[in-house]
Amino acid sequence: xxxxxxxxxxxxxxxxxxxxxxxxxxxxxxxxxxxxxxxxxxxxxxxxxxxxxxxxxxxxxxxxxxxxxxxxxxxxxxxxxxxxxxxxxxxxxxxxxxxxxxxxxxxxxxxxxxxxxxxxxxxxxxxxxxxxxxxxxxxxxxxxxxxxxxxxxxxxxxxxxxxxxxxxxxxxxxxxxxxxxxxxxxxxxxxxxxxxxxxxxxxx
Numbered sequence: 001x002x003x004x005x006x007x008x009x010x011x012x013x014x015x016x017x018x019x020x021x022x023x024x025x026x027x028x029x030x031x032x033x034x035x036x037x038x039x040x041x042x043x044x045x046x047x048x049x050x051x052x053x054x055x056x057x058x059x060x061x062x063x064x065x066x067x068x069x070x071x072x073x074x075x076x077x078x079x080x081x082x083x084x085x086x087x088x089x090x091x092x093x094x095x096x097x098x099x100x101x102x103x104x105x106x107x108x109x110x111x112x113x114x115x116x117x118x119x120x121x122x123x124x125x126x127x128x129x130x131x132x133x134x135x136x137x138x139x140x141x142x143x144x145x146x147x148x149x150x151x152x153x154x155x156x157x158x159x160x161x162x163x164x165x166x167x168x169x170x171x172x173x174x175x176x177x178x179x180x181x182x183x184x185x186x187x188x189x190x191x192x193x194x195x196x197x198x199x200x201x202x203x204x
Contacts, residue, residue, distance in 0.1 A: 005081050007199040009038050012071065012084040013133070013182040016092050017175050019160045028095060029161040030171060031058045033067055033084075034179045038199050041187040045148060048184055055176045060163045061099035068102045068128065075127035082128050083199050087141055087182050089132035090119045096130075113204070121204045133182050135204065137189060141178055144185045153177045 017030040032055040040048050058064045075082040086092045096103045103125060111124035115135075123130045137144060145152040153174045161167060190196040 005200070006079065007129075008075060008078060008080045008082045009199065010035050010082070011038050011183070011186070011199055012082060013179045013186075014084050014086050014092070014130075015175055015178045015182065016095055017161075017171065018095070019162065021160065026095075027160075027162050028061060028064075028099070029059065029163050029165060030167060030175050031064055032056060032172075032175050032179055033058075033071070034176070034183060036183045036187065038187065038190075041191040041196075045150060045184060045188070048187055049150070049180055052180060052183060055172075055179060057172060057175070061095070064096070065100040065102050068100060068125070072102065072106075072126050072128050080127070081124070083202070084128055084130050085133040085136075085182055085186055086130055087133045087178070089121075089123070089130055089134070093120055093123065093130070094118070131202075131204065133186055136202070137185055139185075141181050141185075145177075145181045148181070148184060148188065150177075150181060150184060152181060 012033055012035045014033050015031060016028055019027045019029055021027060034055050035053045036048060036051060040051055056067055058067055071082055071084070097107070106125040107123065113121045115121055121132055121135055142152045155170060155174045161171065186202070190202055196202060
């Protein structure tokens with residue numbers, strides 16, 4: 001029997017929005033998870049975006065942790081690893097390591113690959129695998145959005161929000177668009193290569 005890890009055909013993306021306070025502290029105030037079926041990679045952009053799951057928004061670190069636990073349980077029941085793309089994993093992993101019990105309980109050095117200190121390509125956490133889409137694509141979301149004709153939105157970076165703040169709708173739209181671009185860009189990149197036929201074939 002092969003020991004090769006089996007991957008779910010549904011892949012996810014995750015993004016965090018944070019505020020840097022006057023004191024220099026970083027405060028998470030919004031993040032979201034979205035997913036899409038990898039088999040749609042050759043479809044038109046609009047069809048791929050329309051097929052994505054609604055965002056599961058998280059306002060606190062506890063909610064992010066709960067979502068990771070939920071996704072891990074689903075993957076474990078299926079017996080397949082779920083890929084979660086993060087466009088700047090080096091940034092998000094600091095938040096996850098400090099704030100999510102699930103990440104700390106399941107992190108093992110031998111199941112992660114760092115190209116430099118604090119610069120990971122992937123981190124395997126039980127039945128979840130976090131991967132850096134920036135390292136796969138080597139472009140900013142702004143540039144990727146322009147290339148795909150699905151532009152990144154803009155927000156006022158001088159505004160300060162916290163997990164308890166009431167957010168304007170535009171903040172949710174901005175976060176959602178970033179996750180959509182991440183998923184869309186991964187699928188469209190993979191569609192360029194005939195030998196990539198499943199999530200398990202995607203290079204790091």
